[in-house]
Amino acid sequence: MSKKFAKITLDRDFRISRIDKRIYGSFIEHLGRAVYTGIYQPGHPTADEAGFRKDVLDLVREIGVPIVRYPGGNFVSNFYWEDSVGPVAERPRRLELAWRSTEPNLVGVNEFADWSKKAGSDIMLAVNLGTRGIDAACxxxxxxxxxxxxxxxxxRISHGVKDPHDIKVWCLGNEMDGPWQTGHKTALEYGRLADETAKAMKQIDPSIELVVCGSSNTGMPTYPQWEATVLEQAYDDVDYISLHTYYGNRFHDTANFLAQSDDMDHFIKTVISTCDFVKAKKRSKKDMMLSFDEWNVWFHANEEDDDTMKNRPWSVAPALLEDHYDFEDALLVGLMLITLLKHSDRVRMACLAQLVNVIAPIMTEKDGPAWKQTIYYPYLHASKYGRGVALNTALRASRHDTMDYSGVTDVESAAVWNDEEEELTIFAVNRDLQEEIVLESDVRSFEGYELLEHIVLAHEEMTAVNSAQTQAVLPKSVTGWDGLESGFLSSRLPKASWNVIRLKKKG
Incomplete structure (x- = not known):
């Protein structure tokens, strides 16, 4: 008899935080085909009057992406914003140093602001603190x-844009700890520059929120001292510190791969601890919030990318970072979303990196269709049903060990109560690769609620992928998998599956 189990207790008073919708943000960088033939392709059968692909806009709006980081990423550290505005015919072409491409500047700040309005998204705009500084940012x-x-x-007005864009979130550079970054700096150099830039920018517009660069990843030799040093300089004048991480199944070990969200959890806890140390050191009353503004699975196309940049440089919009995601990637993305929800009291913004073509949930073919990768679905479900109050699930579950991790829960779960719509959503991933597990949920606090829907994403083949021609990995609504009686809900979670279990108060 199986000893696998998972139990959660949900109470409307056991709250983590009201979720900031910006936790479901994304990212568009001038990299590869994210912009050109991604969101923008004049002459495409679906292109609007501005050249934006309406098929892509439809998929972005379906997710309900609340904020999009732009224009980078590594790209921003050699970005001359003045080249991206004004008459398009007069804009210069530039060597793009981060990805060894040529940037034609056909889409710039104003065009992207126009696209964002059409997508229903706000902008998280990054400034160049690599090759430039305070003056250019201001x-x-x-x-x-x-x-x-x-x-x-x-x-701006002379360029035909009368009304201000009123952009509220600004990133002070990107990954400035990384030697690959144009204008790489030490923590002290960057912290001083970021602080002086922050003070100057808030003189211009005190209503903006500023994100200071944290470590590029946990493997950096300066992590987490980088965070401590930067915040010792800039704590009083910034509002968020960034986190970036990507995971991959390079050793073809699915169990270990799916445990990597535990590393993400540890990463968040470490950065919170570092922020709170600096808070104590400064005798501050302010809590530093976190912006996890790059996260995803990324490893499939690395060798191809290296070859393109080394041997065929300076082309316009080459195919770079075009990972084709499989089913197990969708499971890890779901687990990472659950991790973000569990820390929604401090992680107030996050960006799935990226949105279109470049390590993205949405793919396009030039002159052809746009389509949904496997990771599109957990992202869609979380954004659509994960609005409201994140609840502490008090999860108890059986555990297993993997190559790199011990005590990994067989089931990971998060719950969100949409108090305005009187809906309760349970997100759950069964990480067990062999067995179905029944999730027992105590929902007695939600008296009068009934089961609305159980959505499951599952597939027999971990390497199954979607394409423009075939959607092999699709979510489906199932019936007869859940039982609700006397305030206790029993839900079948298939082996290796993403589950969205929705309840609603009887109307």
Whole structure:
């Protein structure tokens, strides 16, 4: 008889936090085909009057992406924003140093702001603190947010954009700890620059929120001292510190791969601890919030990318980082979303990196269709049903060990109560590769609720992928898998599966 089990207790008073919808953000960088033939392709059968692909916009709107980070990423550290505005025919072509491509500047700040409005998304705009500094950051902010009557606000108006973009979230550079970054700096150098930039930008617009760069990943030799040093300089003047991480199944060990969300959990806890240490050191009353503004699975196309950048440099929009995601990747993305929800009291923003073509849930063919990768579905479900209050699930579950991790729960779960709609959603991943597990949920606090739907994403083949021609990995609604009686819900979770269990108060 199996000893596998999973139990959660849900009470509307056992709350983690009200979720900031921006936790379901994403990322568009001028990298590969994310912009050109991704969101933008004049002449495409679905292109609108501005050249934006409406088939892609439809898929972005279906997810309900609340905020999109732009224009990078590594790209931003050699970004001259002035080249991206004004008459398109007069814009220069530039060597793009991060990805060894040529940037034609056909899409720039104003065009992306137009696309974001059409997508229903806000913008998280990054400034170049690699090759540039305080003046360029302040000038861009003035261009975007000041109403009129100054050099850069009037320049925007002369470019045909009368109303300010009113962008509220700004990133102070990108991955400045990384030697690969153009303009790489030490923690002290960067911390000082970030702080002075933050102070100047908030003089222009005190309503903005600023994200300071944390470590590029937990493997950096300066992690987590980087966070401590940077925050010792900039704590009082910034609002968030960033986290970045990517995972991959390079050793073809699925159980170990699916345990990597535990590393993400540890990463978040470590950064929170570091932030709180600096808070104590400074005798501050402010809690530093976290922006997990790059996260995803990324490893499938690495060798191809290296070959393209080394042997065929300086092309426009080459195919880079076009990972084709399989079913097990979707499971880990679901687990990472659950991890973010479990820390929604401090992780207030996050960006699945990226959105289109580049390590992305949405893929396009030039002149052809747009389609959904396997990872599209857990991202869609979390954004759609994960709005409201994150609840502490008090999870108890059987455990297993993997090559790199011990005490890995067979089931991971998060729960969200949408108090406005009187809906309760349980997200659960069964990480066991062999056995179905029954999730027992105590929902007595939600008296009068009834089962609305159980969505499951499962497949017999871990390596199953979707394509423009075939959607092999698709979620489905199932019936007869759940029983609700006297406030206790029993739900069957198939082996290796992503589950969305929805309840609603009887109307």
């Amino acid at each position: 000038n861009l902010l003035e261009y975007c947010n000041h109403p009129f009557g100054t050099k850069y606000s009037d320049l």
